[in-house]
Amino acid sequence: MTGPERVLVTGGTGFLGTEICRRLIARGTETHSFSRRPSMALSRLGVHQHRGDLADLAAVARAVAGCDAVIHTAALAGVSGPARPYWLTNVYGTRNVLRQCRIHAVRTLVHTSTASVVFCPAGLEYADETTPYPTRHLAAYPRTKAQAEQLVLAANRPALATCSLRPHIIWGPGDPHFLPALRRAVVGRRLVMPGDGFNLVDTTHLRTAAHAHLVALDRLHARHSADGQPVAGRAYFIAQGEPRPLRLIVTLLMAAAGVPASWLSAPARLARAAATARETAALLTGTSGTRELSHFLIAELTSPHWFNLTAARQNLGFSPPISFAEGLGQLHDALRPRT
Numbered sequence: 001m002t003g004p005e006r007v008l009v010t011g012g013t014g015f016l017g018t019e020i021c022r023r024l025i026a027r028g029t030e031t032h033s034f035s036r037r038p039s040m041a042l043s044r045l046g047v048h049q050h051r052g053d054l055a056d057l058a059a060v061a062r063a064v065a066g067c068d069a070v071i072h073t074a075a076l077a078g079v080s081g082p083a084r085p086y087w088l089t090n091v092y093g094t095r096n097v098l099r100q101c102r103i104h105a106v107r108t109l110v111h112t113s114t115a116s117v118v119f120c121p122a123g124l125e126y127a128d129e130t131t132p133y134p135t136r137h138l139a140a141y142p143r144t145k146a147q148a149e150q151l152v153l154a155a156n157r158p159a160l161a162t163c164s165l166r167p168h169i170i171w172g173p174g175d176p177h178f179l180p181a182l183r184r185a186v187v188g189r190r191l192v193m194p195g196d197g198f199n200l201v202d203t204t205h206l207r208t209a210a211h212a213h214l215v216a217l218d219r220l221h222a223r224h225s226a227d228g229q230p231v232a233g234r235a236y237f238i239a240q241g242e243p244r245p246l247r248l249i250v251t252l253l254m255a256a257a258g259v260p261a262s263w264l265s266a267p268a269r270l271a272r273a274a275a276t277a278r279e280t281a282a283l284l285t286g287t288s289g290t291r292e293l294s295h296f297l298i299a300e301l302t303s304p305h306w307f308n309l310t311a312a313r314q315n316l317g318f319s320p321p322i323s324f325a326e327g328l329g330q331l332h333d334a335l336r337p338r339t
Contacts, residue, residue: 003218004069004108006030010054010097011074012047013039015176016112016167019210020071021047034063034074054093057100064100069108069221071213072097072152075145077114077177078290079297080282083140090144091151098155108161108221109152110213115168115237115305117146123199123303129235129311139296149235156233161220164235165212165312168305171253172206172327173334179257181291182250190264191254194271195302197247197263202239202306205327208320212238215316225315236312242324243306256332271298 007024011017012033018041024031025045032048033039042049052059054074064070076089094111101109118127119142120134133150137143149164156162171178185191219231247263254261275295282292312318322330 003027003029004067004221006032006067007069007071007217008032008034008050008063008067010034010063010070010072011112012042012049013037014073015174016170016206016209016213017071017073018042019206020073020213021045023210023214032063032067034060054096055088057096060093060096061100061103064097064104064106067104067106069110069217070097070101070106071110071112071217073112073213075112075148076141076290078141079139079300080279080292080294081140081290083144086140086144087147090141091147094148094151098151098160101160102155106160108217109155109163110216110220111149111152111162111164112213113149113152113164113166113235114142114145115166115239115307116142116300117149117166117235119300119305121299121303123299124305124307125200126306126308127237128308129237137296138299139294141290142296153233153235161223161232163216163220163232165216165238166235167204167209167212167238168307169201169203170206170209171203171331173331175206179253182254183257183259186254186259186261187264189261191250191261192264192266193247193250193301194266194268194298196265197250198245199302199304200243200306201246201249201304202241202243203249203324204239205320205322205324207322207327208240209238211321212236212312212316212318215318219316225317229315231315234311234315236316236318237307237309238312238318239307239309240320240324240327241309243304244324246301252328253331256328257335258332268298268302
């Protein structure tokens with residue numbers, strides 16, 4: 001299978017974007033990145049870097065020009081905050097990327113979505129891609145990512161093949177989001193969390209998420225799966241395929257990161273009351289934090305979310321290249337103090 005020769009990774013300086021760039025360079029692909037800030041790591045890899053904002057159409061045009069494929073990972077992620085910043089990056093920015101892909105005759109676009117686009121307070125149990133979007137999202141992030149995903153799938157045409165990947169809770173060495181949030185929840189040797197933590201949750205190691213993007217890129221560029229089935233115009237859940245109780249996942253991750261802590265249950269009703277108070281205060285004061293306590297965060301922590309990966313396995317040829325246990329070992333080795 002012949003893949004694209006010149007690929008643009010939006011959000012290439014991010015956690016996932018950097019790993020995707022690293023893998024593209026390793027297989028000899030001319031790789032470009034579009035981000036607001038430059039990266040020494042990408043410079044060392046030999047990635048061509050373009051600086052700009054997704055809301056700047058001219059900057060997006062300069063980055064897209066000459067590429068035959070785009071992996072669109074750039075997004076504003078968070079569990080709280082007002083809608084406008086999320087809309088500008090996730091919806092308007094995605095619209096700009098799609099427009100420039102059409103203008104510059106890009107053949108292939110892989111969009112990084114999130115499993116949260118279909119999340120509802122009752123959770124997701126063995127959810128597949130027939131799961132509908134909820135009538136009401138709990139936060140601006142999943143709502144705007146759902147809008148962006150719909151734009152991407154609607155843009156699928158013979159000239160521009162598109163698909164959307166839905167990884168869930170990406171973690172691994174260098175994780176700037178999930179592990180730091182867990183560390184902030186530790187009090188003494190206790191991990192203070194709402195609920196009992198027995199809800200089943202699946203996660204995605206960084207290597208698994210990056211691998212999924214590359215196999216999707218190649219399948220999409222070829223316009224069909226290994227058995228000749230069309231792969232474009234669809235969304236795909238991506239995860240390890242190893243759901244475990246959340247309390248076990250987070251304690252294992254913290255132990256691998258060298259922060260042993262046991263789960264301490266806080267009443268979910270008190271957490272929801274605190275979230276209501278914080279969200280009300282944010283509206284009154286105009287604060288815009290994206291990592292604050294919210295009803296969306298509490299629902300994610302107290303409900304199940306795990307997925308049927310059959311579509312990704314069959315259509316994309318996806319299979320996690322690393323197990324959850326292997327990922328823990330890699331995380332432990334990466335964070336172990338050097339002597």
